[in-house]
Amino acid sequence: MDGNMSAITASNGWEVRSPSREYLGLSSEERAKIDGFLTEHPVKLGAIAKRLGVRVLLSTLPRGTSGQISKEDGDFVIRINRHEAKHRQRFTLAHELAHFLLHREKIEADGGWSENVLLRAPNQPIQIEYEANRLASDLVIPSAQLAEATADYTGPMTSEVIEDLARRFGVSTAAMEIKLQMV
Numbered sequence: 001m002d003g004n005m006s007a008i009t010a011s012n013g014w015e016v017r018s019p020s021r022e023y024l025g026l027s028s029e030e031r032a033k034i035d036g037f038l039t040e041h042p043v044k045l046g047a048i049a050k051r052l053g054v055r056v057l058l059s060t061l062p063r064g065t066s067g068q069i070s071k072e073d074g075d076f077v078i079r080i081n082r083h084e085a086k087h088r089q090r091f092t093l094a095h096e097l098a099h100f101l102l103h104r105e106k107i108e109a110d111g112g113w114s115e116n117v118l119l120r121a122p123n124q125p126i127q128i129e130y131e132a133n134r135l136a137s138d139l140v141i142p143s144a145q146l147a148e149a150t151a152d153y154t155g156p157m158t159s160e161v162i163e164d165l166a167r168r169f170g171v172s173t174a175a176m177e178i179k180l181q182m183v
Contacts, residue, residue, distance in 0.1 A: 008147040014157065016147040017179070020134040022102060030101055038142040041149070042170030045093045045139065049078065054100055056093060058082040067092040069099055070112025076100055087172045091140055098135035103128060141169050141179045 008016045023031075030052075037048045049056045059079040061068065066088065068079045078096040080089050099107060106128075107113055149168060153161050157180065159173075166176040 008143055014150045014153075016143050016150060019138050019143050022098070022131050022135040023138040026101060034139070038139070038145065041142070041145050041168055042090070043094075043140055043142065043145075045090060045097065048139065049093070049097060052097070052100065054078055054097065056080065058089075067096045068113060069096045069107055071108055076104075076107075085172075087166075087170060087175070090170050091136060091172070091175055094136035094139040095132050097139060098132040099128075102131055102135060137175070137179050140171050141176065145169075146179065 008018055026034075033051050034048050037044050037051070046056055054076045056078045057080070059082060061079060061081040061083075066081050066084060070077055070079075078093060078100070080092050080096075082089075084092070099113065146165070146169070149165055162176050162180065163173050165180075166173045169176065
């Protein structure tokens with residue numbers, strides 16, 4: 001764990017990383033809008049989007065594009081690739097919501113972002129993607145909920161435990177492994 005992060009210790013002694021600096025840096029108004037949804041798992045990401053005033057649409061997007069966010073007719077709209085696995089769609093929605101929360105003004109200035117375009121765009125630092133991924137992880141796997149969930153297990157962290165936690169939170173095993181390794 002880097003020196004800027006702390007951890008929540010579950011009752012079984014396992015450590016779960018505290019929320020990211022991106023989450024902690026959100027305004028109190030934005031956190032008040034989303035915190036109530038972070039108390040159960042799987043987190044209702046669509047309800048968070050609605051609370052934030054963001055429309056979410058399942059769409060057929062070009063191959064290699066997981067999601068996109070833009071402003072249409074004065075409203076922010078997130079499009080999620082309908083052809084991807086459900087857990088991938090959930091993380092993509094969380095990732096796009098993170099862009100909305102962290103980079104709204106930049107999205108407006110650029111006329112919207114598609115994930116494959118953003119990653120290749122020379123005027124967008126890769127740091128923006130890292131920020132969105134860290135906040136997305138906090139949205140789909142809230143640290144406090146993960147600490148409570150890990151308390152249900154004893155012994156070493158096994159692949160079976162990780163798979164079970166991933167199922168409970170509605171994420172991929174890879175996303176859960178990353179969240180657990182961030183400690």
